[in-house]
Amino acid sequence: MKRIFDNNRPRLKSVWALLAVLLSAFLFTSCDKDDLEIQQNFPxxxxxxxxxxxxxxxxxxxxxxxxxxxxxxxxxxxxxxxxxxxxxxxxxxxxxxxxxxxxxxxxxxxxxxxxxxxxxxxxxxxxxxxxxxxxxxxxxxxxxxxxx
Missing domain, CATH: 2.60.40.2410 (Uncharacterised protein PF12988, DUF3872)
Incomplete structure (x- = not known):
């Protein structure tokens, strides 16, 4: 059992790293203050x-x-x-x-x-x-x- 887990460890690390990059990219682009639109102009x-x-x-x-x-x-x-x-x-x-x-x-x-x-x-x-x-x-x- 230990040997199977050890073989998958690099894959798990790369999956976690990819998820962390995707999550941080999503969070940082969603909260960009320059992209916020506050409507002020109301007919x-x-x-x-x-x-x-x-x-x-x-x-x-x-x-x-x-x-x-x-x-x-x-x-x-x-x-x-x-x-x-x-x-x-x-x-x-x-x-x-x-x-x-x-x-x-x-x-x-x-x-x-x-x-x-x-x-x-x-x-x-x-x-x-x-x-x-x-x-x-x-x-x-x-x-x-x-x-x-």
Missing amino acids: FEVSVMPVPGEVANGQTVEIRITIQPTGNYANTAYSLRYFQFDGTGTLQYYSEPPYLPNDLYPLASTQFRLYYTSTSTVSQSFDVWISDNFGNEKQLSFEFNSSD
């Missing part, structure tokens, strides 16, 4: 509560908006810009000063209210773009007919 959707179809000169309309990301990354920052192409009016965030067209404004939360005040006696149209710091962007279009 998002935007929902808007219904708004009236008409607005009178001097009337303010509340626009409730919710940003709904497909994932959660703590360092995602959202911003807003708008452009009015028909009629005149002002758009503002709560009681802050009115937004200037095409300027970028940071958003403090994913649920917020905008207030549009008509300064026109004709129909009004404007677009709002909401974007994140990863380049994702959604466009919202608003149209109000003039009411007297």
